[in-house]
Amino acid sequence: MSAARLETLAGEARQAALPALARLRRTVFAEWPYLYDGDAAQEKEYLETLLAGRDAAVIVAWDGAEPVGMATCQPMAEAHAPVQAAFRRRGLDPARFCYFGESVLLPSWRGQGIGVGFFERREAEARRLGLQAAAFCAVVRNANDPRRPRDYIPLDGFWRRRGYAPRPDLSCVFHWREHGDPAETPHALGFWMKDPL
Ligand SMILES: CC(C)(COP(=O)(O)OP(=O)(O)OC[C@H]1O[C@@H](n2cnc3c(N)ncnc32)[C@H](O)[C@@H]1OP(=O)(O)O)[C@@H](O)C(=O)NCCC(=O)NCCS
Numbered sequence: 001m002s003a004a005r006l007e008t009l010a011g012e013a014r015q016a017a018l019p020a021l022a023r024l025r026r027t028v029f030a031e032w033p034y035l036y037d038g039d040a041a042q043e044k045e046y047l048e049t050l051l052a053g054r055d056a057a058v059i060v061a062w063d064g065a066e067p068v069g070m071a072t073c074q075p076m077a078e079a080h081a082p083v084q085a086a087f088r089r090r091g092l093d094p095a096r097f098c099y100f101g102e103s104v105l106l107p108s109w110r111g112q113g114i115g116v117g118f119f120e121r122r123e124a125e126a127r128r129l130g131l132q133a134a135a136f137c138a139v140v141r142n143a144n145d146p147r148r149p150r151d152y153i154p155l156d157g158f159w160r161r162r163g164y165a166p167r168p169d170l171s172c173v174f175h176w177r178e179h180g181d182p183a184e185t186p187h188a189l190g191f192w193m194k195d196p197l
Contacts, residue, residue, distance in 0.1 A: 004061040004068055004109060006117045008125065014051050017058045020067040021102070022047055028104040032149055033141045035178040042176075046080075050101040053078030055129055059121045061105060061114050069105030071118035073098055073125050076135070083137070086172040086191065096195075098126030100136035119162045123197055133195035136164075137172065140190045164192040 009017055022043045029036035051058065056074035060067050076084060076097035084094040100122050105114055126134050138155070141148065156166070170191040175184040 002063070003112070004063055004114055006114070006121060007060050007062060008121050009058045009060060010055075010125075014056060014058050017060055017067070017070060018044075018047055018051070020060075021058065021070045021072075021104075024067065024070055024104045024106070025102065028106065030179065032147060032152055033139050034176075035147065037177045037179045037181070039177065049080045050074065055125075057122075057125050059118050061109065061117075063109070068109045069103075069114055069118070071103040071122060072101040073122040073134075074101065075099070075129060075131060082172045082174070086170050087135075090170055092170075096132045098122065098129065098131040098134045098197075100134060103136075115158065116162070123194075126197055132197060133193065134164075134197055135167075135170075135191050135193040135195075137189035137191045140171070140188045159192050163194045165194070167191045167193050 022038070022040070025043065025047075026036070026038035028034075029038070050056065050072045051074070053074055056072065056078065059071045059073075061069035076087065076094040076099040079094070079099040079101070083099055087094045087097065100119075103115065103118050105118075123134060168190060170193075171188055172191075173186045173188055175186050177184045
């Protein structure tokens with residue numbers, strides 16, 4: 001397998017990445033810990049919020065002409081309303097933050113530095129935009145959840161080594177349907193933050 005090439009897409013070029021981002025999300029987030037059973041219409045609406053605003057960007061990992069992973073970032077002031085609300089509730093100004101919305105990579109491409117590259121490129125975008133801090137959220141699961149694969153390694157250590165710290169006082173709720181469920185259920189997401197960048 002050759003090395004993947006990373007590219008940062010901004011402006012109009014971002015829109016071309018949407019169908020592949022939707023595919024990657026539905027594949028990667030079907031697994032633990034998200035167990036997401038994506039719905040095409042809902043997916044499109046959500047992805048539009050991730051790329052909303054003039055300054056959102058998508059980092060694409062390419063295997064030749066095939067996207068094998070993607071990550072997104074945008075000024076938090078332009079992000080999904082519940083994210084901004086979570087910060088305001090704690091007296092934090094969303095205008096200082098870059099929000100990292102997604103990070104998905106097909107399993108066979110993991111462990112080669114692509115995830116590190118996603119962070120480096122998104123932080124570079126944040127600095128370029130004059131933002132002082134960065135944050136993202138991740139689903140919070142019970143450590144005793146019987147659906148957790150035995151060999152699952154949480155990403156907490158990976159995130160800490162990138163300089164991010166958990167903020168248990170900051171959370172929001174997203175709704176999605178899990179595989180096998182008849183309807184959407186609420187899921188708590190906890191935030192991680194690097195401040196200053
Ligand atoms: C998060 C995710 C994108 C990370 O991807 P990844 O490419 O496997 O991560 P990396 O290979 O960059 O980093 C993993 C380790 O390999 C190391 N590494 C291996 N080869 C490397 C290289 N050539 N250059 C830099 N680092 C390298 C990294 O330093 C890191 O180790 P460390 O944390 O001890 O420093 C991937 O695990 C994923 O898609 N997970 C599922 C979706 C998810 O949960 N996303 C997050 C919530 S949105």
